[in-house]
Structure formats: C-alpha cells, structure tokens
Amino acid sequence: MSLDYIDEIVSSAEATRESRRAFLRHGAIAAIAGTVLAACKPSSAQKPAQAVSSPPKPAGGATGTDAYTATANVAASAERAAADEMDRMHEAGIKAFPAKTSGRGNQLLAPTMVGGVKVFELNAHKAKWETAPGNFAEAWTYNGMVPGPQIRVREGDRVRVIVKNDLPESTAVHFHGLELPNSQDGVPFITQPPIKPGETFTYEFTAPNPGSHMYHSHHNSTKQVSLGLLGAFIIEPRDKSKDPHADVDHLFILNDGLNGFTINGKGFPATEPIVAKLGQTVRIRFMNEGMMIHPMHLHGMHMTVIAKDGWTQPAPWRCDTLNVAPGERYDVLVKCNNPGTWAFHCHILPHAESDHVMFGMVTALIVQS
Amino acid sequence: MSLDYIDEIVSSAEATRESRRAFLRHGAIAAIAGTVLAACKPSSAQKPAQAVSSPPKPAGGATGTDAYTATANVAASAERAAADEMDRMHEAGIKAFPAKTSGRGNQLLAPTMVGGVKVFELNAHKAKWETAPGNFAEAWTYNGMVPGPQIRVREGDRVRVIVKNDLPESTAVHFHGLELPNSQDGVPFITQPPIKPGETFTYEFTAPNPGSHMYHSHHNSTKQVSLGLLGAFIIEPRDKSKDPHADVDHLFILNDGLNGFTINGKGFPATEPIVAKLGQTVRIRFMNEGMMIHPMHLHGMHMTVIAKDGWTQPAPWRCDTLNVAPGERYDVLVKCNNPGTWAFHCHILPHAESDHVMFGMVTALIVQS
C-alpha cells in the first residue's frame, strides 16, 4: 500500500506563485478559445476512418411487401434524421464552448488598505445575469456578479467587509468556515440585527483558520443563496510552505438554484475551462452552494484530495469522482500528465446532459502539450 | 501536514465521566433557556450602530411625474413593509428557541436487571407527537416518544429487549450496526417471523462491537421508520480508555419523513440546543434515519470526526460540514473554544429555512464563557 504520492503533494513549496497570480488576474478564456475548438475537431489520431457505416438494407422486391417496405424505409429514414439532428445539436453546443456571455463571476476583489486593514466592499443588489448564451436570469448579486467577487486574504490579516444592502428585503452575510468571534457570524437575531434594505453593515475580524471558505447570505437563505448571494473567501496560510505548490489555482462554486445548474454562475457551454500546460499541477477548490450533491467527475486524470472544508486531510487520497455536498468544500490537486481536452462534469447525468445538448455542470480541463 | 490534533483526541482518557452522566440524566433545556434568549439579543459588541439607514429618496417635485412618483412610493413602501414583516417572523421564530413542546424523545431507558441481564422494554404504539409548537403528528413510537428511548449498554453486557407490538400492523426491530447472531437481526421472514399486532417478541444477545448504533423497524420500514419507530443504541467500549474524553455527550437523530425535517423528533425552534462551557469538549453522535442526506454545518468551530458507523476512523479528520447519509452514523468531537450561540443546521437550505422562518433541521451549540 504505497503512499509515495504524498511526496508529490507536500514537496515543491518553492512554487512559482507569480505565474498563478498572473493567471488569476488576467483570465484565460480569450487566450485559449482557439485551442479548445482545435481540440474538439477529430484529429487523425482519432481514426474516424474506423467508423464504417452499414447502410439500411435496400428494399426487398416481391409484390405485396412493397407497401410495408416503403413504410419501414420512411420510418427508418425519419429515425435516422432524428438521430442526425440530435448529433447536430450536441455538436453545436460543444463547438460553442467556451461560449461568450456577459458578466463573469468570482473576480478577485482588490481591497482598499485603511490603516493596516484590508477593506472589501460588497453591494447586494439585483442584476440581470446571463447563465448561458441568451439565458438571462434575475439574479441577486454581490457587486453585480455571480458568484460574488472572490475575497482572498492571508491568515492574520485584519479584514473589514462593508455590506450595503440594495435589495428589496433584509439580508446578512455569514462567513462559512471562518472561525470568527460570534458577533461577526452573520446570523440575524442570533448574532446581529438583519441588514435592512438601504442599510450598511460592517464586519471586521482577523482572518482566522486558513482554507477554502465561502461567504453567503444567512437570511431567507434558501431564496437568497439560490439566486446568487454567495462567493468564495480564501484564506492563505501565514506559512506559505503549508500550501502545496500549484501552477494553476482554480475554483468551482457549484449551484443548482433558480438560476439552474451552474459552475461559477454559468452553465455549459458558457462555463470556463481550466487550462494548464503538460506537467503542471492544478489546484481546484470545490465549493457547493446548492441544495443537491454534485459528484464531480474528471476524465483522463485523477484528483488528489488534500483538504476538506479548508482543513488538511490526515492523508491525501485519490479519486476521479468527488462527491461534494451542500456547504462542503474540497481542495484537490491534479497532476496534468495527460494532454488533451478532458470533460469535467457532475456525474448526476441530468445535471449535465439533455437529449439535445450537454448543459449545466459541464466544463473541461485542457492540458496543452 | 501536521497531525498533532490527534493528540487532543486520544489523550484525556481519564475524563470526568460523572459530569457527563449527570448531564444526560437531568437534561439541559430548563437550565439554559434564559441563557439562550440573552445570547439572541444583540449585545453592544455586535455594533448595531454600524447599521446606517439610507431612507428612500423623497418624491421629486415637477408636475407630470407626480403620479408616477406617488405610485413608486406606495410600491416601495409596500415592499419595505413586506421585508419588515419577514424579519418580524424570523425574529419571533428565533426568540422562541428553544421552544417548549410536549414530549421529549431519546430519553435514557433504565434497564431492569434480571439475573445479570439488562432488560429493556419497548412498546410500539401510536402517539400524538408535537414536532414544533402546535404541530401535532400521529407518530408511530417506541414508548410514546420520538426518537424512541436511548438504549445504552457496555460491550459484553448481556442484553434483553422485549418488544410489545401495539400497532395496527406487524413489525420487527433491527439493531442497525450491531453484529449479532443472525436470529436476533430483526428481518421478518429472513431471521424471524414478523411480530403481529398484539404480540410480544424478545431479542437477547451479548452487546457486541461498541459504537453509536441505532435500532428501528425493519418491516414496512419506509413507513414505520419514517413515522418514528427508531432510536439510538449506544454500546460503550469495555475498555473505557478507548473512548475519547468528552464533557458533553450529545446525539442528533436526523429524520425527514412524514413528521417533517427533525433533529431528535423536533423541528426548530423546538429543537434542543447543545450547551457547553468554554474549554469543554462536546461529542456529537450523528445518526441519519431519514431518506435524504443531511450535511450538518456548525458555525464558529470545527468538528473532528473520530468514528464512522461506530468504527474508529484510521485518522481523525476535521470539517465544519458533515454529510450524513441515510443509515450512517458519525461521531465527532468539538473543542468549545469560541464563546457564543452558534447556529448548527443542515446546509440543504430548504431543510432549514423558509421565507418566513428558520425551521426543521436547525439548532445551536451554546458555548458559555
């Protein structure tokens, strides 16, 4: 029972963090759109010549069976036309990936420094949100995006989060996973009054336990979180050597509410692919803000789970399908040793594919050789 | 990758078990009701002064827009009234916690000693059961309570369970998790005949593998368990040093059947809070007797998972959201190092909050400083 893969993970702490940062800042969609389309086109290595069609048998000849044969041919031909039309729709969906939509969630929020405090401003308000090309939902957002802006600080940082409520009902922000003083926990009538429409509330604390955490509404939350009042709250460890090396740091916020099945607020083909070079290590932070489990399946490579809810696992473990329940977070590493465009989707198939197209919780990990 | 937290768990075996026992015997609700209400009231530390209202802008003046403005003001005012009414309902729900209801489940069942055998009597019969104030369900119960009485023995004890069936249909009791002789397994037509209405059946065995187990009906079980024929069966290890120290030993039986979303047979605000003093360790035994997963999320502190289905985990692991599937049990420890009243709920939000109130699978861990 070999555990040598632990070494892969624990070592390499002197990582080139700058490249990761640059990636996070500039995004990857524009740069790789061409790559994806190329990857989708069957190459000669995929041997389409292996496909040998057996055409429907020609109609028989004897009188008396002619009418039946003709009918059968019409039926077979209609069936084949339907099959071809299904394929055409599937192909169009995949060729559209990654599809351009207005708005992009989970963008890093730059803090303002005020007397040594990192100050983040969140404005809760309604906004039109395009989940997939042409699919507009009325979302409830932080700063007009779904997920809300990514907050990323370091353990021990002094942090202030100023929340302005421009929604038609009260709200409050819970920092899910952060071990804060009770007064900053964000539960109306238990730790604070609700933030009424038009009001502003300020949270302030020292960034506690590091890890992949979340923030979201904790008032009328079934509706408010479902509609988009959620975001990632990452606390990097004070001691960088405790964080495993990763060339690409990506996160998936899963949701299944009134805006449909989404990864980071978008459904396929508007989801964002993860892009890495052959040999690189990708870290993925899974977060489930929905009401259902989502067992996320990566093709072609495995994931090594290193943390649960921000807490380091006693020993990393491998899988290709990771079941993420509502409220859970998992951090995994993927060693990108297999080049190609790899499907990456929820394995509850009705969250990922209809008889027309792949949709919802589908994206890809693209390993460029 | 530090594993020093294992020490926290393994050590301290010479625990003050007596205080835990006393807690289990006398219950905690009466003693702490005042505390909870105090905790719910925003204190000065919660800075309500931070909330600054931006009132709706005054109506404009120019002729021709007056009618529009007046209508808009009426709409805004109706919207705000609705928001306030929602808050009022939420507040009333939380202020009612922990709400008094008739009946309390999971009460320790004292055995009768008969020739060295611990004898427990279970009477299966219908009873009215108040799941939340004014919410009465027709439950199917053991001894008139939901969950049924808690059976707690020591590994190696000789145990007799006498089941009298006063229900209108047959039943049988399966001891879920106990590795018993086949004849005592409680599956009608496989290991025993069903216990007919009016009949009595006696199970007898030596308490086997220790841990947090359950007992429940195994006949027409979708209905019978859903309605309340379930309870906890705890087997303490013969060697007490194998059981980690805990100052408070609590258990959550989760259910989602015809009596609604419940923890120990009650929905919020009638659920029972867990109460501990700052610095104490709480052990929670999660048991799912429902038909759905319930990812239980604790605010403010993490849980260290030490056992699954009564079996010690190879290494303890930490989380703040623990996904408990039907039939599973998990034992966790919480080091209560963060004072306050902490929400503790299923993170499938529709199991915990409606647009009117928190309900169902919500309770609190109260850490008294």
Added chain:
Amino acid sequence: MSLDYIDEIVSSAEATRESRRAFLRHGAIAAIAGTVLAACKPSSAQKPAQAVSSPPKPAGGATGTDAYTATANVAASAERAAADEMDRMHEAGIKAFPAKTSGRGNQLLAPTMVGGVKVFELNAHKAKWETAPGNFAEAWTYNGMVPGPQIRVREGDRVRVIVKNDLPESTAVHFHGLELPNSQDGVPFITQPPIKPGETFTYEFTAPNPGSHMYHSHHNSTKQVSLGLLGAFIIEPRDKSKDPHADVDHLFILNDGLNGFTINGKGFPATEPIVAKLGQTVRIRFMNEGMMIHPMHLHGMHMTVIAKDGWTQPAPWRCDTLNVAPGERYDVLVKCNNPGTWAFHCHILPHAESDHVMFGMVTALIVQS
C-alpha cells in the same frame, strides 16, 4: 486507536485465485437456491415460541354498547386482515428470493486474442430485459444484457474494444476511471465523432491504472446510461501482490433509471445473493451508474473500504453503511465471520421496501457455516 486490521487486508496475497475464477465463471445462483430458502425459514434457534399472541379482547356484553362493540370488532378484524395480508405479500417476496428471471447481466466477456491484443466486441442494441419476475423493460444494452458484459484485463494488457451501434441513435463509449489517451476517451465532438446508427467504432489502448472502473455511453447519456448502456471494466494490477486476497469477488452496479432501482440490472427478489463460506473474505466492488446516492447497508458484519474509484485508500476504514454517489466506485472487503443470511440493501428505504414487499436495491450476503 488500533490499526491492526490493516494486516488482515494487506496479507494473504498468495490467495487461491482459481476458486474465485471458477465461481465467477459458473455462477452461484443454482447451487445455493436451496440454501437460501432454508435460511429464510425460521429455525428453532429463532425461538418463534417467544411470540405470544394477545388476542383481541372478547366483545363486551351490556346492551346499548353492543352495536358499537360489534362495529369496533369488525374494524379491528379488518385491520388485522390487512396486516396479515401485508405480511403474506412480504413473505411471498422473500420466499421467492433469489427469483429466476430471464437474462443475467455482468457476465465475463472472453476476449479474442489477435496478435497479442485482447479484443472485446460490444454490440449496442435494444432488448427486452426482465428486471424482476414478470417486469419487462425495453432496455438499451451491450450484447443484450444489463449491465453489459464484464470486461476484465490486467494492467499493461493491450486492449481493443469494437463497438457496433445497432441503436436508433448515435452513441459512444467512455471508459470511466481509465486514464487513456485523449482520443480513446469516448466523448463525441470532443474526442471522436459519435458512432452513428449502423456504424462500428474501435477503441484501442494499453490498460492503464488498475482498479474497479466502468464503461458506459457518453452520448445522450442521461437516457442511454439510464436504460442500460453500462458495464464494469476491471483492471487487475500487474503485481498481484498489490491486490488483497479475496475468496469471492463480487460487484454491485447500482442503477435507478427507467428500469427502476436495480443491482446488476435486477430488482429484489431477482437480485443475486453473494455466497461465501464461514471464514472467507468477500470483496465487493460498488459502482453507481444511477442519478442518486445509494448508501448500501450490510447487516451482521462490517465492510472495510480499501479503494475509492480504483485508488487504494491511504488507510482502510470500516463501516456498515457505505454511501455511493453517482460515478463513484468503492472496493470493500468483508470478513465473513458471522453465519447466516444477511440483508444487504440501500438504506434509502423507499429504494428497498414498499408497504407490500421488499423490492429494488435489496440482496443478501449468505455466510454458510
């Protein structure tokens, strides 16, 4: 915190594999049907004499209450008749186990050797499939069976899989869990064109990472997998000593699609029991091809989980209820140290029992003494 059970698992590598092979080849149903029925019949050890009926009290005598009493007696008697009828149906269901149905899925597919390559042929076509006695579904099958034939190779084998599509719509085969070259991944329009009706497509690769994997349709998959286009793909490790000893090697493919709740394509009582002798070790490979979780509960003994998705767990862990999510696989070992017929079922009770019978995801582990 004892980990000595790891030894149980890691040792014994010099297993008698031949007996396992023979078991897999010849099946077990015929040989054990008599045994099961015997096991179902209450034996004297089960003490049916403990059941003492308390008959309904005789009708009272006084005039004026006679009519009421008579009505009550009629009602009580109707209630008891209904209870008896329920028992009769449950008993009939259990006595029928294991029920004979036409067709058996998951049969080992013998490869043809072509120049050192193991060649497997899969023909995708519709077929009538009997999920339980008299329950016929129109399944979409590989080679006419559900699950499709079991493919079992060794790490490093050269493997060719020739897929002929005789379905009315296009399809493709994804080898779930295998880390293959991208061109062999089976995702239409990403790694290959769809296999049109009437066409044939050939996959070829060297068997990569060992473990319990699957193959299934990755085109219109919500429908195609649900209807039966799925099977097990087992890769044995090149170094046999890495595989723990097991006397019986069984697998459960769970599905919950249009053919109902099934284990290996059959619902109780048509499911196949696992049969082992006292002292033997059974390996079970759980695979979920459905859309829902299935927490599988074994009575009477525990399971030791050794692998997830084919990857060895860093440390084995024990449970009696294993929550298997869609797309996941788990390998467990059961040390059969407790004789008898043990219920083994999904603990989402509506997947296993109605008010009439046990059905769906129920089977048994029979330990013969």
